[in-house]
Amino acid sequence: MPDIAHRPRVVIVGCGFGGLEATRALARADVDITLIDRTNHHLFQPLLYQVATAGLAAPAISAPIRHILRRQIAAGRLTVLLAEVQDIDAARRQVRLDDGTRVPYDHLIVAAGATHGYFGHDEWARHAPGLKTLADAFELRNRVLKAFEHAERHPGQREEWLTFAVIGGGPTGVEMAGTMAEIAHHTLHDEFRHIDSRQARVVLIEGADRVLGALPPDLSRRAQAQLERLGVEVRTGCRVTHVDAQGVTAQVQGQEAPWRLHARTVVWAAGVAASPLGRALHATTGVALDRAGRVVVEPDLGIAGHPEIQVIGDLAAAKSHPRDGEPTPVPGVSPAAKQMGRHAAANLQRRLRGEPAQPFRYVDYGSLATIGRKAAVAQVELPLLGELRLSGYPAWVFWLFVHIYFLIGFRNRLMVLVDWAWAYWTFQRHARVVVEAPPAASPSQEDGS
Ligand SMILES: Cc1cc2nc3c(=O)[nH]c(=O)nc-3n(C[C@H](O)[C@H](O)[C@H](O)COP(=O)(O)OP(=O)(O)OC[C@H]3O[C@@H](n4cnc5c(N)ncnc54)[C@H](O)[C@@H]3O)c2cc1C
Incomplete structure (x- = not known):
């Protein structure tokens, strides 16, 4: 049995x-x-909107x-802790957990992701929840x-209860709006008296002049046309000033004149902010x-002056360094987080061997966005064949x-x-x-109902 004190x-x-990915690569x-997460589960966020729109149950x-990591645990190399990291002390090389415990490290990889950002209007959060965790999905x-x-119970308030606003025309907003329109037009149509x-209105509100701004303009246009076919009203060039x-x-x-939409259900899909651990790292290292509060990392994903700390995934403001050409920003998507995880693990092992x-x-294989049943857009980079747009x-x-392939x-x-097969037919x-949340958790729906 190896002596873990020397590892x-x-x-x-x-x-x-x-x-x-970093844990697996090591x-x-x-x-x-020691792997620390504040939840006991790994979450496949790209399908979270399916839980929020009742298509899939959480364990799916x-x-x-x-x-997932039972073999590494059994091999005696991995400890998993269910705990929230609240602070990082770079001088003492320790992380502090929610119960005050300190966990020492020789090398630290911070992969705490992102959360919702309300552009300085955190008071909007109670009226327009976002989608990031399973708890968010249940709430939505x-x-x-x-x-x-x-709407069934209150005839005088029918219009406002049957109006749904989705703020943000990125992939999550488009998925949510398309699926909510499907629920209204197909799933529920014969279940109310x-x-x-x-007659429900689903309105997608986007500040820029097109939805899915990260995709080429022709795919944005096709995405908007597909949304409209599903019954979504798309409002571009429309910047939300109050919720x-x-x-x-x-x-x-x-x-x-400002435009006002009376809607009792509002979904926030407009902004992300880095995990508060970014601020903790700034406080302890000066990085x-x-x-958006993301940590500006060095080309190797380390922190300047602290090569023993690496930051990866949505929490990192990282750049891709191609062999030839200028560095380009790495997008906040799951393939990038996975590639950074593998890279951080490889760099850590290089350092242990005394190598630089x-x-x-970042290797970009393209972008995909689904809109609803039989509706999606895709831009894929195929080896030898080049770019394909679908x-x-x-x-x-x-x-x-x-998505099925990448599920755990x-x-x-x-x-x-x-x-999905069942839902399709x-x-x-x-x-x-509907699992009732405590009354304080959904204030905007409790008011005046
Ligand atoms: C609704 C939604 C849809 C998306 N759709 C797509 C898509 O279709 N395609 C795509 O490529 N990308 C998509 N993304 C983005 C993708 O999910 C992220 O880029 C990816 O999850 C980033 O990985 P990460 O490891 O940095 O962070 P995450 O996967 O968010 O993981 C962060 C982990 O850290 C834990 N954590 C956070 N803070 C602490 C703390 N203080 N202490 C302990 N643990 C902590 C969290 O519990 C979580 O497990 C989507 C994201 C969302 C929210």
Whole structure:
């Protein structure tokens, strides 16, 4: 049995895409790893909107961290802790947990991801929850399903309960809006006596002049056309200036008077902010943060003056360093987090061997966004063939198989495949269970209902 006292101690904070990949990549290294996450599960965030819109149950897109990493735990190289890291002390090389415990490290990989950003208006959060965790997805699912129930019960408030606003026309906003329109037009249409769910309005509000701004303009146009076919009203050039329990106010490009939408259900998909651990790292190392609070890392993903700390995934403002050409910013997507996880693990092992760390290079395989049933857009980089752009049904089938392929675990893949096949033929969404949140958790729906 090797003496663990002599092994370098590696602490990894966060078991999302980046942290999980780093842990796996270090599986055979002669190090002692402590992986800390504040949840007991790894979450496949790209399918979180399916839980929020009642298409999938939570276990289909999440798996217990201990189960995923059981072999590394059994091999005696990995300790998994369910705890929140609240602070980092770079001078003493320790992280502090929520119960005050301090965990020492020789090498630290911080992969704590991002959270919602409300552009300085945190008071909007209670009226317009975002989608980042399973708890967020349950909250949104409750709000969407209960809105139809309120409309059935309160004839005088039908219009506002049947109006749904989604703020932000990025991939999450587009997915949410498209699927909510599907629920209104297909899933629920014959289940209410006093309302016609097909009269619900789903309004997607985007500040820029097109949705899916990260994709080429022709794919944005095709995405908007597909959204409109599903019954979504798309409002581009519309910058939200206020959100309250009754709806949304926005400034429309070229118009002086503000535009007001009365909507009792508002979804926030507009902004992200880095994990607060970015500020903790700034306080303890002096590292620069960008406007979203992300840690500005060195080309090798380390922190200037602290090569023993690496920051990866959505928390890092990292650049890709191609062999020839200028460095380019790395996007906040799961393939980038996974690649950074593997790179951080490789650099850590290089350092242990006394070799220099290598700069990070991101390999971009393209972008995908689903819009709803049989509707998606995709831009894919194929080896030898170059760029391929798909839209509509072929893009949707491609999206479906890519997401099933990348899900963790055979059981999860099978569950998702069966659920989607069922939903495809029946239009039903089987996870339509409302679990009551404590009253304080959904204030905007409690007011005046
Ligand atoms: C709704 C949604 C849809 C998305 N869709 C796509 C998509 O279709 N394609 C795509 O490529 N990307 C998508 N993304 C982005 C992608 O999920 C992220 O880029 C990726 O998850 C980043 O990985 P990460 O490891 O940096 O962070 P995360 O995966 O967010 O993991 C962070 C982990 O750290 C833990 N943690 C945070 N703070 C602490 C703390 N203080 N102490 C302990 N643990 C902590 C969290 O519990 C979590 O497990 C989506 C994101 C969201 C929210």
